[in-house]
Amino acid sequence: NSVTLGIQTGTLSDADATFTVLVEHGDASNLSDNAAVADDYLIGTEAGASFTFANDNVTRKIGYVGSKRYVRMTVTPANNTGNLFLAGIAILGDPALAPVA
Numbered sequence: 001n002s003v004t005l006g007i008q009t010g011t012l013s014d015a016d017a018t019f020t021v022l023v024e025h026g027d028a029s030n031l032s033d034n035a036a037v038a039d040d041y042l043i044g045t046e047a048g049a050s051f052t053f054a055n056d057n058v059t060r061k062i063g064y065v066g067s068k069r070y071v072r073m074t075v076t077p078a079n080n081t082g083n084l085f086l087a088g089i090a091i092l093g094d095p096a097l098a099p100v101a
Contacts, residue, residue, distance in 0.1 A: 010085025
């Protein structure tokens with residue numbers, strides 16, 4: 001029922017690169033029905049999760065609380081001709097079914 005999407009940057013070597021975050025959701029497992037997530041279903045903003053060349057070794061996050069089964073986060077670089085070191089993690093929350101103690 002919810003997910004926190006985290007991004008960890010490494011060294012961003014290009015001096016004018018920008019990286020834009022987009023969160024999409026859908027009910028098809030291949031996200032063939034993908035749609036951009038409305039701001040009402042996000043905790044934080046896509047702009048706040050985006051970053052630039054000046055954000056070496058930082059963590060960004062954005063949360064999703066919508067009703068769709070599948071969520072995808074895309075990080076799109078612009079003006080990046082150097083190396084990009086990036087890691088992502090999805091932390092699921094509020095499960096409909098949870099393991100017993």
